Amino acid sequence: MRTFTKFLIFIALGTLIYLSFSTLTPTKNYYGSDKAENFSLTRALQHVKKVAQEPHSIGTEAHSKVRNYLVQELQKLDLEVHTQKAYNLNASGIFTAPQNIIAKIPGTNPSSNNDLLVLTHYDSAVHSSYGASDAASGLAVILEGIRTLKVQQKNFKNNIIICFSDAEEIGLNGAEIFVKKHPWAENIGLVINFEARGSGGPSNTIIETNTGNAKLVEAFQNADIPYPLATSLMYSVYKVLPNSTDATVFRENKNIPSFFFAFIDDHYDYHTANDTYERLDRKSLAHQASYFLHMIPYFANTDLKSLTTKEDYVYFNFPIAHFVKYPFSYITPMVFLAWIGFIGLIIYGFRKNKLSVRGIGKGFLNFGLALLTLVFVGVFGWKLMLLLNPEYVENLQGFTSNGHAYIAMFVCLSIAIIFFIYRKKFKNPTDRNSYFITPLFLWLLINTGIAIYFKGAAYFIIPVFFALFSLWILFRQKQPNPWLLLLLGIPAIFIFSPLIQFFPIALGLKMLSITTLLCLLLFGLLWPIFANYNKKHFISFMALMACGFFFIKAQTKASFSEENQKPNSLVYLADINKTKAYWCSYDQILDTYTKRFLTEESLMQNTDNRVFHSKYNSGFTFAQPTEYINIPKAYIEIKSDVDSINKGYTNYRLKILPKRNINRMELLLDRNDTLTKVKANGETQKQLPAKAYKSFLTYYAVDKDTLNLSFSLKNNKPAKLSIYEASNDLLDNPWVHVPPRNKDMMPKPFVLNDAIITKQEIALP
Known part of the structure; x- marks a missing residue:
C-alpha cells in the first residue's frame, strides 16, 4: 500500500x-425557522430563559413564580389547566406537598387505557441550580411543541395529557401523587418524559417497561425520528443502575411503559449554579424537540394497549440504516x-x-x-x-x-x-x-x-x-x-x-x-x-x-476560575440544647472563602457528623466552634400512649411548628430498628430505613405548613429524637452575616448547603 x-x-x-459523533444530533439551526407553523428553537429558548431566571426549588418564592408562568403559557394555548396539590411521603422518607400542573388535549376518539402522557418537571435542584437544562429544556420543548401542533391543526385520536410535575428533584413526589391520587392516571397507556443530566450532548433514549420492549422498539422505529439515539445497551445499563426518573413511578406503580429522553454531557453543570440559559447546548434542545415532534403525533394516534409484549429486542442506531433491531432470540x-x-x-x-x-x-x-x-x-x-x-x-x-x-x-x-x-x-x-x-x-x-x-x-x-x-x-x-x-x-x-x-x-x-x-x-x-x-x-x-x-x-484549565468555579460549602449549625454553634463544611479542601470560618485543624469530634439526605450521602468534613446565636426554635408538642394492640409499643404524636422560614426539616432517631406506623400529616411511610440513627423523615417545607407526625416505637430502651431545621438563607438572613462568594466559586451541589441549621434533641417519654 x-x-x-x-x-x-x-x-x-x-x-x-x-x-x-456528528450524525447523532441535529445542528443548532435545525429548527431555525420562526414561522408560526414551525417549531422554533428561538421561541423555545425564551421559555428556558424565563423559567431559569433564578433557582426555583420546591417551597421557594421563585418556584411559585415559575408555576404561575407555566399555567399562563398553557392557558395561552387554549388549554384548560388545573393544579394538583397533595401531601406525599415516599418510600425513602421524603415528605412534602408537591403541586403539579396538568392539562389535557382531548382526542377525537379516546379509549380506555390509551391516553398519552407528556411529562417533565418544573422544580430545579435544591438549592442553587437555575435548572435551565434540568428541566426548563423539557418545559420549553413541550410548550413550543404543543403550540406548533395546535397551529398545524393536527387532530389526534388519543387524549394527550400534559403534566409538569413538582418535587422531582427531591424524591419524585409530584409524579407519585399524580399516579396514586389523580383520576387521569388510570387511563394512561404510555409516558413520554423529557429530562437532562448535564447541559449538553446528544439526547439518549431510554425505554422503561416491566415487560418486553419489542413493541415499543417497533413503534419507536415507526415514528421515523430523524436522529434516533437509542440502544439496547442503554436499556440494559439503566436497568441495573439505581437512577430513576418520574417515569419510573408510573412503571412501578401502574405498570405503564415510558420513553424518556435525556442529554448527559457537560455533566459538571448538573445540579449546579451553572445550569443556566447561557450554558444550555442549543443542539441538545433541538434533539429533544426532534423527539417530541415525531413521537407525540405518532403515539397520539396509536393503540397504546398494543405496546405490551413479553418479547425483547436488541436495537441500536446506525447512520444510513438509521435504526436496527432484532429479537433476543437471535x-x-x-x-x-x-x-x-x-x-x-x-x-x-x-x-x-x-x-x-x-x-x-x-x-x-x-x-x-x-x-x-x-x-x-x-x-x-x-x-x-x-x-x-x-x-x-x-x-x-x-x-x-x-x-x-x-x-x-x-x-x-x-x-x-x-x-x-x-x-x-x-x-x-x-x-x-x-x-x-x-x-x-x-x-x-x-x-x-x-x-x-x-x-x-x-x-x-x-x-x-x-x-x-x-x-x-x-x-x-x-x-x-x-x-x-x-x-x-x-x-x-x-x-x-x-x-x-x-x-x-x-x-x-x-x-x-x-x-x-x-x-x-x-x-x-x-x-x-x-x-x-x-x-x-x-x-x-x-x-x-x-x-x-x-x-x-x-x-x-484545571485551576478554578470564573469560568470553572470551585464548588464549596458552608453551613451554620446551632445546637439549641447545648447552646453551642459551629461552622461546618462538606469540602475536602478549604479555600480562601471557607478559611474565613474554618481552620485546617477543625475536628469533627467537636460536633455530631450527621449525614443529611443527599445524592452521595455526604457528611461534614470540617466543624469549627463559633458564637451561638439564639435563632427561633420550633414549637414542639408531644403526646404518647401505650399501644393497646401491639403490646410493648408506645404511640407518639408530635406537632412541630417552625418559628422561622425553613426549607427543610430532618428527623432522626438514635434507634429505629423497631420503628413502625410512621405518618406525616396523614401520609403513611410504607418502607422504613433500616440503619440506626438514619433520617427516617426529610420534610421539604411548603407554605409554612405544620408537621403532624405520628409513629410507634418499642419500649425496650429510651429513645431520643433529633430535629434539624434548615433554611437556605445563610447569605441573606438577620442572624449571621456571611459575605458573598468570590466569583471563582459556587455553592456545592447535592448537599445541604448555604444553610442555617438548628438542632433540637428531645427525649421521648
Missing part, C-alpha cells in the same frame, strides 16, 4: 470517527454462528498456510501486553491526575469542566501505547493474519458473556462478523484493497467510537479505564487496516504528542 493511500485511509478513518444463534465462522477460518488458515502457531502466540503476547498496560493506565492514570489536581475531589459528579480534554488525552495515550507495542514490521502476511486471531477470540468471548448476562449489548457481535469477513479477505489476498477493509470497519467505528467517550461522561472520569480498554478493542477489530502500516512507531509518536497537548490543555 502506497504512502499516499495510507495517508488518505487515515484521513478517511478520522472522518468516519467524526461522523460517528442472540445465541448469532454468537454460535460467529464461533463456527471463527473456527472454520482458523482451520482454513492453517490448511492454506495463512496462519502460524508462532504468529498467533506472538499476537496473543502483544495484545495481552497492551491490555494489561491500558487497564493499568486507565485505573492509575486518573488517580495520578487526582494527585496532581487534588481539588477535583470537590466535583461530586466525578466529571470536571476539562473532562473532555482528559478523555482525549487518554485516548491519544492509548493509541500511542498500542501502536508502540505493535510497531514491528511484518515480513510476511502470515504474521499479519495471525495477530488478528487474539482480538477476534477476545471479542467472541465478550459476546458470549453478553449473550448470557447482558443481552442489551448483543449488537456488539455485528462488527465481529465484518471483522471475520476481513480475516477471510486477508487469507485470500496478499495485498487486500485497503478501502474495502475500511468499509468493513465502518460498523465497528460507528458503534464503538461514541462509547469511548460515553462511559466517563455518564459514570465519571474514574471510568477512563473503560475508555482505554475500548480503544484497544476497537483497534483489534480494525487491525486489517493498520497491519500494513510500516511506520507505526511514527503514529505512536504523533499520538504521544497529541496526548501531551491535551494534558497541557487540561492542566491549563
Whole structure:
C-alpha cells in the first residue's frame, strides 16, 4: 500500500470517527425557522430563559413564580389547566406537598387505557441550580411543541395529557401523587418524559417497561425520528443502575411503559449554579424537540394497549440504516454462528498456510501486553491526575469542566501505547493474519458473556462478523484493497467510537479505564487496516504528542476560575440544647472563602457528623466552634400512649411548628430498628430505613405548613429524637452575616448547603 493511500485511509478513518459523533444530533439551526407553523428553537429558548431566571426549588418564592408562568403559557394555548396539590411521603422518607400542573388535549376518539402522557418537571435542584437544562429544556420543548401542533391543526385520536410535575428533584413526589391520587392516571397507556443530566450532548433514549420492549422498539422505529439515539445497551445499563426518573413511578406503580429522553454531557453543570440559559447546548434542545415532534403525533394516534409484549429486542442506531433491531432470540444463534465462522477460518488458515502457531502466540503476547498496560493506565492514570489536581475531589459528579480534554488525552495515550507495542514490521502476511486471531477470540468471548448476562449489548457481535469477513479477505489476498477493509470497519467505528467517550461522561472520569480498554478493542477489530502500516512507531509518536497537548490543555484549565468555579460549602449549625454553634463544611479542601470560618485543624469530634439526605450521602468534613446565636426554635408538642394492640409499643404524636422560614426539616432517631406506623400529616411511610440513627423523615417545607407526625416505637430502651431545621438563607438572613462568594466559586451541589441549621434533641417519654 502506497504512502499516499495510507495517508488518505487515515484521513478517511478520522472522518468516519467524526461522523460517528456528528450524525447523532441535529445542528443548532435545525429548527431555525420562526414561522408560526414551525417549531422554533428561538421561541423555545425564551421559555428556558424565563423559567431559569433564578433557582426555583420546591417551597421557594421563585418556584411559585415559575408555576404561575407555566399555567399562563398553557392557558395561552387554549388549554384548560388545573393544579394538583397533595401531601406525599415516599418510600425513602421524603415528605412534602408537591403541586403539579396538568392539562389535557382531548382526542377525537379516546379509549380506555390509551391516553398519552407528556411529562417533565418544573422544580430545579435544591438549592442553587437555575435548572435551565434540568428541566426548563423539557418545559420549553413541550410548550413550543404543543403550540406548533395546535397551529398545524393536527387532530389526534388519543387524549394527550400534559403534566409538569413538582418535587422531582427531591424524591419524585409530584409524579407519585399524580399516579396514586389523580383520576387521569388510570387511563394512561404510555409516558413520554423529557429530562437532562448535564447541559449538553446528544439526547439518549431510554425505554422503561416491566415487560418486553419489542413493541415499543417497533413503534419507536415507526415514528421515523430523524436522529434516533437509542440502544439496547442503554436499556440494559439503566436497568441495573439505581437512577430513576418520574417515569419510573408510573412503571412501578401502574405498570405503564415510558420513553424518556435525556442529554448527559457537560455533566459538571448538573445540579449546579451553572445550569443556566447561557450554558444550555442549543443542539441538545433541538434533539429533544426532534423527539417530541415525531413521537407525540405518532403515539397520539396509536393503540397504546398494543405496546405490551413479553418479547425483547436488541436495537441500536446506525447512520444510513438509521435504526436496527432484532429479537433476543437471535442472540445465541448469532454468537454460535460467529464461533463456527471463527473456527472454520482458523482451520482454513492453517490448511492454506495463512496462519502460524508462532504468529498467533506472538499476537496473543502483544495484545495481552497492551491490555494489561491500558487497564493499568486507565485505573492509575486518573488517580495520578487526582494527585496532581487534588481539588477535583470537590466535583461530586466525578466529571470536571476539562473532562473532555482528559478523555482525549487518554485516548491519544492509548493509541500511542498500542501502536508502540505493535510497531514491528511484518515480513510476511502470515504474521499479519495471525495477530488478528487474539482480538477476534477476545471479542467472541465478550459476546458470549453478553449473550448470557447482558443481552442489551448483543449488537456488539455485528462488527465481529465484518471483522471475520476481513480475516477471510486477508487469507485470500496478499495485498487486500485497503478501502474495502475500511468499509468493513465502518460498523465497528460507528458503534464503538461514541462509547469511548460515553462511559466517563455518564459514570465519571474514574471510568477512563473503560475508555482505554475500548480503544484497544476497537483497534483489534480494525487491525486489517493498520497491519500494513510500516511506520507505526511514527503514529505512536504523533499520538504521544497529541496526548501531551491535551494534558497541557487540561492542566491549563484545571485551576478554578470564573469560568470553572470551585464548588464549596458552608453551613451554620446551632445546637439549641447545648447552646453551642459551629461552622461546618462538606469540602475536602478549604479555600480562601471557607478559611474565613474554618481552620485546617477543625475536628469533627467537636460536633455530631450527621449525614443529611443527599445524592452521595455526604457528611461534614470540617466543624469549627463559633458564637451561638439564639435563632427561633420550633414549637414542639408531644403526646404518647401505650399501644393497646401491639403490646410493648408506645404511640407518639408530635406537632412541630417552625418559628422561622425553613426549607427543610430532618428527623432522626438514635434507634429505629423497631420503628413502625410512621405518618406525616396523614401520609403513611410504607418502607422504613433500616440503619440506626438514619433520617427516617426529610420534610421539604411548603407554605409554612405544620408537621403532624405520628409513629410507634418499642419500649425496650429510651429513645431520643433529633430535629434539624434548615433554611437556605445563610447569605441573606438577620442572624449571621456571611459575605458573598468570590466569583471563582459556587455553592456545592447535592448537599445541604448555604444553610442555617438548628438542632433540637428531645427525649421521648
